[in-house]
Amino acid sequence: MGVSDKNGRVYDKKQAKFRQINRFLELISDIEDKLPENGTLRICDLCCGKSYLSFAVYHYFSVIKKRSVKMTGVDLKEDVIGYCSETADKLGFDGLEFIWGDIGLYETDEPVNLVLSLHACDTATDRVLEKAVSFRADVIMSTPCCHHELNRILKCPELSFISEYSMLRQKLCDAATDALRLKYLEANGYDTAAIELIDPDQTPKNILLRGVRRRTKDSPESQKAAGEYKIAYEFLTGKSLDN
Numbered sequence: 001m002g003v004s005d006k007n008g009r010v011y012d013k014k015q016a017k018f019r020q021i022n023r024f025l026e027l028i029s030d031i032e033d034k035l036p037e038n039g040t041l042r043i044c045d046l047c048c049g050k051s052y053l054s055f056a057v058y059h060y061f062s063v064i065k066k067r068s069v070k071m072t073g074v075d076l077k078e079d080v081i082g083y084c085s086e087t088a089d090k091l092g093f094d095g096l097e098f099i100w101g102d103i104g105l106y107e108t109d110e111p112v113n114l115v116l117s118l119h120a121c122d123t124a125t126d127r128v129l130e131k132a133v134s135f136r137a138d139v140i141m142s143t144p145c146c147h148h149e150l151n152r153i154l155k156c157p158e159l160s161f162i163s164e165y166s167m168l169r170q171k172l173c174d175a176a177t178d179a180l181r182l183k184y185l186e187a188n189g190y191d192t193a194a195i196e197l198i199d200p201d202q203t204p205k206n207i208l209l210r211g212v213r214r215r216t217k218d219s220p221e222s223q224k225a226a227g228e229y230k231i232a233y234e235f236l237t238g239k240s241l242d243n
């Protein structure tokens with residue numbers, strides 16, 4: 001994958017990615033008891049890009065844990081998807097497929113156990129979460145990338161003492177965006193956590209959003225979270241969610 005040389009030495013420029021993937025695997029091992037014990041594990045890596053994470057996770061479950069795995073990586077980049085498909089073939093990773101396309105259009109009839117995403121750009125992380133929720137995935141683990149949307153639409157006089165400073169405005173929007181995402185997952189029946197991925201000195205894109213499905217969307221807890229989401233969104237943007 002271009003991460004290490006033939007002796008297994010990780011290239012200098014790939015050290016950060018290598019650490020991110022290993023940490024992601026550690027965090028996956030923490031939630032293994034939330035996945036079905038038997039049968040084929042169904043996993044999606046949405047916005048998989050060059051798919052370092054997909055290959056590592058597939059290896060972890062199928063080779064190390066000896067599980068049957070069906071895993072799908074989806075990305076908009078045709079050439080990268082071609083490369084990943086060829087690599088999976090060469091490795092004999094029969095249960096690992098790659099699909100070229102927009103994640104918003106990707107569908108599967110099979111129940112999905114785990115949805116992963118590493119650094120899906122800007123609002124692509126929101127599309128990942130929406131898709132994972134629509135699949136009713138057992139577990140969702142997503143590390144967002146840069147955020148811009150809320151910065152564009154923030155309209156909250158009460159927070160202007162922070163947002164008048166452009167650097168603080170971005171930090172405020174980053175935190176609020178991720179908090180809204182977690183609330184969205186809660187409103188859809190998930191228990192949530194925000195977890196540090198790796199040392200923040202290495203990348204500012206360092207938060208992993210985790211959701212573990214526990215309830216239905218109609219449960220009182222989910223409905224309460226949906227109300228809190230609406231209040232928070234409207235407070236931040238000055239826009240009504242009812243329209």
Ligand SMILES: C[S@@+](CC[C@H](N)C(=O)[O-])C[C@H]1O[C@@H](n2cnc3c(N)ncnc32)[C@H](O)[C@@H]1O
Nearest residue numbers: 047048049075076077102103118119120121124
């Ligand atoms: C920063 S890269 C991260 C790739 C990979 N997950 C990694 O960590 O190396 C973001 C990827 O998201 C993909 N992407 C963005 N929006 C997408 C969409 N709507 N559908 C599918 N892929 C998308 C881009 O093509 C790009 O490969």
